[in-house]
Amino acid sequence: MDNRRGSRSRQGNSDRESQVNPEDLAVSADLSIAAEPSESPMFNQQLMEEICNRENLKQALKRVQQNRGSPGVDGMSVDDLGGYLNTKWPEIKEQLLNGTYHPHPILRVEIPKPGKQEKRNLGIPTVMDRFIQQAILQPLQKRWDSTFSEHSYGFRPGRSAHQAIVKAQGYLKEGYKIVIDIDLEAFFDRVNHDRLMSHLAHRIADKRVLKLIRAYLKAGIMEKGLTTVPTEGTPQGGPLSPFLSNVVLDELDRELEKRGHHFVRYADDCNIYVKSQRAGERVMESTRQFITKRLKLKVNEAKSAIDRPQNRKFLGYTFTGGGYKPNRRKIAPESIQRFRARVRQLTRRNRSISLEDRIEGLARYLKGWKGYFGYSEVISLFRDLDSWIRRRLRSAVWKQWKTYRNRKANLIRLGVGQELAHTTAWSAKGPWRVSHSPGVQIALSNGYFRAQGLPSLAG
Numbered sequence: 054m055d056n057r058r059g060s061r062s063r064q065g066n067s068d069r070e071s072q073v074n075p076e077d078l079a080v081s082a083d084l085s086i087a088a089e090p091s092e093s094p095m096f097n098q099q100l101m102e103e104i105c106n107r108e109n110l111k112q113a114l115k116r117v118q119q120n121r122g123s124p125g126v127d128g129m130s131v132d133d134l135g136g137y138l139n140t141k142w143p144e145i146k147e148q149l150l151n152g153t154y155h156p157h158p159i160l161r162v163e164i165p166k167p168g169k170q171e172k173r174n175l176g177i178p179t180v181m182d183r184f185i186q187q188a189i190l191q192p193l194q195k196r197w198d199s200t201f202s203e204h205s206y207g208f209r210p211g212r213s214a215h216q217a218i219v220k221a222q223g224y225l226k227e228g229y230k231i232v233i234d235i236d237l238e239a240f241f242d243r244v245n246h247d248r249l250m251s252h253l254a255h256r257i258a259d260k261r262v263l264k265l266i267r268a269y270l271k272a273g274i275m276e277k278g279l280t281t282v283p284t285e286g287t288p289q290g291g292p293l294s295p296f297l298s299n300v301v302l303d304e305l306d307r308e309l310e311k312r313g314h315h316f317v318r319y320a321d322d323c324n325i326y327v328k329s330q331r332a333g334e335r336v337m338e339s340t341r342q343f344i345t346k347r348l349k350l351k352v353n354e355a356k357s358a359i360d361r362p363q364n365r366k367f368l369g370y371t372f373t374g375g376g377y378k379p380n381r382r383k384i385a386p387e388s389i390q391r392f393r394a395r396v397r398q399l400t401r402r403n404r405s406i407s408l409e410d411r412i413e414g415l416a417r418y419l420k421g422w423k424g425y426f427g428y429s430e431v432i433s434l435f436r437d438l439d440s441w442i443r444r445r446l447r448s449a450v451w452k453q454w455k456t457y458r459n460r461k462a463n464l465i466r467l468g469v470g471q472e473l474a475h476t477t478a479w480s481a482k483g484p485w486r487v488s489h490s491p492g493v494q495i496a497l498s499n500g501y502f503r504a505q506g507l508p509s510l511a512g
Contacts, residue, residue, distance in 0.1 A: 125179030
């Protein structure tokens, strides 16, 4: 299906960065003379009929309902979609088959970036358009995904961030001690529509589908009551956007493979691993030129760097340096800071809710967080975080008990002796300091919190 995959795999690991001629890199990075290879269409002119197939639509509806999400500009919720399709689908299907369907404008909202004051734009398509996008995505992804690079891990079935991290870790163990960490500036807002549609047209023969995808790219964006029409970018928030981003960046993957580089890409987060600082500087410059001239994208210079992997963050993780047990996966400091900030919100002492409700909300967050960051190989951190969380809960409970009489009674009820209960309850220390005292630790023990449903990160 793709004649380039064979030649790419034959090159393998023989082409090391130290063997590449910088002049050759400069020529290969000069986009203006590069021509698109010819490809046979992967999808024939009946793709729209495949999209509108009943089984495909049932799967799309199920996925949209599972993903939930907020209403778009029309106010329709996910719960309303099934009933709406029962009455309106024949009309909408006819529009799709005739090539006359027009997407609704996208509702733009700003959401804060984790741990930062910056905000990023998120586009919320209507529920109906999310359903149609999902129906388009399924047949495209099913056949197209296998042609993507083996170094690409983001938004692909059967691939995960954990696999990308292990791949990066493997390069470190092989001796590639320098990482070129490339951050694409506002990637989803800068995708060139014409280049993207050209890539799609090489594989898709059905002009109705191409027209519909372009219509989604150019769907109006509604913000604060005003609608604008974008000239570039793929709005984040729709099911189709991650797949389209992989179509765009597959060209970068192919170029890096052609040059024999060791790299991992997850969506717009790309790390290239080399053995020396000098090689890193050369590779960074040639890759920057390819991205800006060929892909018409922009490298975020402030966030991109050539450094040792233990000094950089990749998908929330980093790696241990030299010395005892090097190159182990560990949680990046920024990820720990965000975790602590969220736990502080959930356990703040001025929340007038019961301990049971507090632990219930905290448990949901901890289970999800551990599901991702439990992949760390440095487990001592989990024990420290467990201890810190319990101390915050003890502080909150101590403040809620308020009075000497109430505190003493609760301490005795929870197994503290009379004298120690009196001394602890009479303490003038603040909640944080007294939470570390023997009386409070006996009453609100680790076993007590386990019985209340608090999960352990180290367990």
